[in-house]
């Protein structure tokens with residue numbers, strides 16, 4: 121392994137899911153739902169496959185039907201207008217969009233400021249681009265970013281702000297005021313913004329406002345999202361980028377040599393998913409909000425300190441009330457102790473102290489699974 125990737129092992133999500141399989145524990149670690157997305161969308165994928173749509177290489181930027189549906193979605197929910205031919209790019213999940221954006225937009229040695237805890241692929245992709253990550257640490261209990269600290273971290277080497285709202289793993293959702301302040305700094309220092317909005321439809325408090333909607337931001341922002349989380353098809357790996365023409369063209373250049381194209385028939389199905397009525401999006405959010413409260417109550421009853429997430433399908437907790445400090449050791453022992461798998465947030469920090477005792481649980485699971493998991497956790501002593 122080269123020096124850029126030295127220190128990166130198996131992703132924590134794969135490691136914890138393997139631990140769940142090996143032990144038969146309930147997996148509240150990796151964020152994937154245990155109920156697949158809508159039947160009609162699965163049918164749409166089968167139809168596409170049978171009709172021979174997307175069984176061979178789809179067009180590089182994505183099939184026109186999906187690019188049109190992505191542009192319509194941005195217009196419908198955020199009043200953002202994108203030209204589907206030049207300002208939309210379909211990717212192999214948000215993961216590839218993040219990688220292609222970093223590889224296309226960064227020079228070796230550039231600095232990227234990102235929220236810590238970092239979603240794991242940010243660290244890897246910044247490293248693969250030869251750039252340097254600069255953490256802006258989100259601290260419990262509120263996990264609000266300190267914008268004075270952000271300002272202080274901007275140097276002549278800063279090229280890009282990598283945002284994530286709603287934020288995985290903390291569930292923090294940037295407020296309108298925070299976004300205004302971040303946008304003002306990006307404009308003042310002429311920075312690019314890459315924003316990962318895969319949980320855009322899972323906001324329980326406040327609302328999701330893409331930073332691209334703010335004055336002066338559209339031309340410097342690459343917005344990333346994915347069908348995995350919104351439609352509960354994480355295995356289909358359909359993601360996308362929206363940005364102005366030159367930025368999309370830059371990201372597309374890198375993307376061509378990563379996967380070239382992906383997910384042919386699924387692209388047609390996701391085009392239909394993006395056009396589902398508001399009742400789908402509202403119902404999905406309401407269901408997950410109820411699950412958040414169910415898991416949150418169970419975790420509190422078990423003795424965890426629970427940080428209420430404003431968005432995403434994760435709850436970050438603290439294990440200090442159990443007299444424990446090391447989230448990583450705690451998570452590795454948890455399946456044996458009580459048959460549950462969770463993810464240690466400590467691995468998402470550069471600062472070894474900042475997240476040492478934080479553990480993340482996902483609630484995108486059936487109610488009885490959440491109930492069983494929390495009743496097992498309540499037996500922890």
Ligand code: PMP
Pocket residue numbers: 151212213214215216239284288316318345346347348349354357358359
């Ligand atoms: N960004 C964040 C914040 C995520 O939680 C995830 C996991 N869904 C991704 C990106 C990757 O998304 P995808 O599965 O579409 O590649």
Ligand code: GLN
Pocket residue numbers: 131133134149150151152288
């Ligand atoms: N986004 C998912 C999570 O945070 C995991 C996706 C993955 O395993 N790459 O759990």
